[in-house]
Amino acid sequence: MATVAIPANISVLLLDIEGTTTPITFVKDILFPYIKEHLEDYLSAHWEEDECKQDVYLLKKQAEEDTRQHRAGPVHALDQTVHTDEEKAIREVVDNVLWQMASDRKTTALKQLQGHMWRAAYASGKIKGEVYQDVVPAIRRWRRLGLKVYIYSSGSVEAQKLLFRYSVEGDLLNLFDGHFDTNMGLKVESKSYQKIADRLGCAPEDIMFLTDITREARAAEEAGVNVTVVVRPGNMELTEEEKSHYSLITSFSQLEVPGSA
Numbered sequence: 001m002a003t004v005a006i007p008a009n010i011s012v013l014l015l016d017i018e019g020t021t022t023p024i025t026f027v028k029d030i031l032f033p034y035i036k037e038h039l040e041d042y043l044s045a046h047w048e049e050d051e052c053k054q055d056v057y058l059l060k061k062q063a064e065e066d067t068r069q070h071r072a073g074p075v076h077a078l079d080q081t082v083h084t085d086e087e088k089a090i091r092e093v094v095d096n097v098l099w100q101m102a103s104d105r106k107t108t109a110l111k112q113l114q115g116h117m118w119r120a121a122y123a124s125g126k127i128k129g130e131v132y133q134d135v136v137p138a139i140r141r142w143r144r145l146g147l148k149v150y151i152y153s154s155g156s157v158e159a160q161k162l163l164f165r166y167s168v169e170g171d172l173l174n175l176f177d178g179h180f181d182t183n184m185g186l187k188v189e190s191k192s193y194q195k196i197a198d199r200l201g202c203a204p205e206d207i208m209f210l211t212d213i214t215r216e217a218r219a220a221e222e223a224g225v226n227v228t229v230v231v232r233p234g235n236m237e238l239t240e241e242e243k244s245h246y247s248l249i250t251s252f253s254q255l256e257v258p259g260s261a
Contacts, residue, residue, distance in 0.1 A: 016209075
């Protein structure tokens with residue numbers, strides 16, 4: 001696969017995580033199973049703590065919104081008061097979280113709880129973040145050449161930082177100028193990319209977004225953002241039309257900065 005030249009006007013590289021900087025198997029086979037296996041125990045251990053109460057409150061507000069939108073799913077109040085049987089209340093939260101995960105929901109409430117659970121797992125050494133071997137040297141090269149590098153992921157900002165802080169290659173947080181999550185909007189909505197550009201104080205066309213998901217690529221393009229699709233092992237297969245439409249790379253090393261030779 002040929003190299004791709006970064007347009008001269010680009011000042012920001014916006015990177016996805018799953019399937020782009022981090023193997024999709026790490027997310028699917030380690031991170032998400034950890035939540036499913038430890039969710040009930042985590043809630044039981046932290047139920048009376050303020051952070052957990054806030055997580056449950058956000059899940060409750062999301063459940064109320066889902067009910068208004070007539071979305072299928074567990075119907076309950078996600079109550080967390082002194083008048084509620086704790087075991088039953090925890091079971092309801094577990095049911096709701098597992099339903100959201102099975103439905104591949106990207107809600108902020110879900111991502112916040114997951115981030116708090118992963119924080120405990122990373123800090124205890126039960127999990128270490130994984131990145132592709134080409135990622136770290138490429139980002140260091142881009143930054144030496146004056147480019148800003150940001151992460152935009154469906155995972156919470158906290159979850160993103162944990163993955164890179166507790167990585168198999170050590171603390172990588174200093175590689176990034178900042179992080180964005182679903183508080184900017186969903187990655188499949190073009191307005192999310194305009195919001196990011198506004199937050200960064202630049203035009204959308206000054207940004208290049210690297211992703212493995214063409215729905216996200218289309219949304220970014222609609223906002224005027226430049227796009228390169230990253231093709232990694234295990235990622236979703238591209239159609240022939242997508243292959244011809246997008247600039248494709250299999251490694252970050254294939255991105256060339258003008259005048260850097």
